[in-house]
Amino acid sequence: MPLKVLVVDDTIVYRKILSDVFAQIPEVTVVGSANNGKVALARIESLKPDLVTLDVEMPIMDGLQTLEEIRKRKLDVGVIMVSTLTKRGSQITMRALELGAFDFITKPDHAKQEENFQELLKVLGPKVKAYLRRLEIKKALKSGQKVTNAGQLEKFETKDKVYRKRTVTTRVEKSQIVAIGVSTGGPNALSTMLPMLPGNLGVPVVLVQHMPPVFTKSLAESLNSKCALQVKEAEEGEEIKPNVIYIAPGGKQMKIVRGAGKQVVIKITDDPPENNCKPAVDYLFRSVAKEYKSKATGVVMTGMGNDGTLGLKVMKSFGAITIAQDAETCVVYGMPKSAIEAGVVDIIAPLDKIAEEIVKTVKLA
Structure with a gap:
């Protein structure tokens, strides 16, 4: 039909x-x-x-x-x-x-x-x-089926609705930054997940949502009214601070770099698109891996395509914790599916559990 x-x-x-x-x-x-x-x-x-x-x-x-x-x-x-x-x-x-x-x-x-x-x-x-x-x-x-995170259809049940790919409880250092990538279905998913993060999260959050110019500023304003954390569209050269969510401006690339005083700052560039995306998740994630090594959390949520997979691979190679949204709660199960199938995801969780999993990674002793 x-x-x-x-x-x-x-x-x-x-x-x-x-x-x-x-x-x-x-x-x-x-x-x-x-x-x-x-x-x-x-x-x-x-x-x-x-x-x-x-x-x-x-x-x-x-x-x-x-x-x-x-x-x-x-x-x-x-x-x-x-x-x-x-x-x-x-x-x-x-x-x-x-x-x-x-x-x-x-x-x-x-x-x-x-x-x-x-x-x-x-x-x-x-x-x-x-x-x-x-x-x-x-x-x-x-019809009574559920979608596995490999993209197949089968019947299954779980108690806590959080699927772990490997044991991460042995990690003894906490993350000092959270990086999130999302696309189709993102505004709705973010307006559900981000308000679940506590206002005293203690680390900065950097985020790429695939959107054109103007729209990312409106997204930041909308989310800021709902979240305990401050949410803003990122600006060139600003120092990143704890308890603030920085959204990449539409039509630009965003990365983080060390400033002259060793502080970490936002760098907005006009570099070419990656994966046909500008801003691109991979572009941001690579910079997070470079500056924070193992002390980072990478998250890929609902969206088309495979943007974020290579970036998560780089982050994971340094020892970062990686999280993906599960198939059942994605509007479009593309970006998370690509990352999961590439074997670069530690934790697979439904939308209503992602914030909880993020908090665990930044609150480790």
């Missing part, structure tokens, strides 16, 4: 472009379109699409209001938000992702429509593939 998609946008141009893009993606069929959220809700109930693209800003009922109503009515449909590269657009998108939207895309603004088409096709193709995989996992879980 093909994936049924409903396209919702207040401009006929983008409804046409998005419909044409989906027509080029295998296993997808566009079942309809709508020019505002009110019309979209009626068509969701009648057409029963699997996936809806929601424009953030629309008349009568905007994308966020529509998503809230979808949740209220308990409609079984995935949502990809279509946003603009503006502060308002990014703030609304953050809220939508926290409410459970699968992912988001930004509207390209090239002079030629063909360029807009090709950019959207490049972005939407992998997201649709990831969403199809998510539907497979959800279907398996509904």
Whole structure:
């Protein structure tokens, strides 16, 4: 069965472009379109699409209001938000992702429509593939199966829901920094996990969330309002301090380096993308391994692709503790799966246990 998609946008141009893009993606069929959220809700109930693209800003009922109503009515449909590269657009998108939207895309603004088409096709193709995989996992879980962390489907039970790849209790030194990498599903996962970290964690946290410029600042502001720790978008040259979470700016690379006074500072660069990502998790993790050696904790959470795997490998080679989110609680089980299968993960834990595992690594005697 093909994936049924409903396209919702207040401009006929983008409804046409998005419909044409989906027509080029295998296993997808566009079942309809709508020019505002009110019309979209009626068509969701009648057409029963699997996936809806929601424009953030629309008349009568905007994308966020529509998503809230979808949740209220308990409609079984995935949502990809279509946003603009503006502060308002990014703030609304953050809220939508926290409410459970699968992912988001930004509207390209090239002079030629063909360029807009090709950019959207490049972005939407992998997201649709990831969403199809998510539907497979959800279907398996509904049938009584659970997804193992090797990506296979089988029945199993566990007491504490934390899976350890090797014994780490013999470690006698505590971590002095926590590094986190996350992508698709990240804003929702982070808004669940980070507030579980205590305000007296005692170490800094550096974090890469795959996002474009503007969006990372909105993410930091949203998380800061929820967390006991301070959360901010990282700035060039600032000294990293305990009990602060530094989020890499979108569209830039972030690493940590030793400053002139031996203090550790943030370095923001315009170095090339890695794994098609900028910021990239691997880029950050390598710098953490260089500066902190074994006294670090690396965490990979929900997301597409394999960014973070090589970085965790470097961290682990120095003796750092590594943690990955489990298959069942990931929105997209890509980045954690890659790291686990590469054998560079010490602890595999569900979303609601990750903070607890992080705390254990920084509170060791």
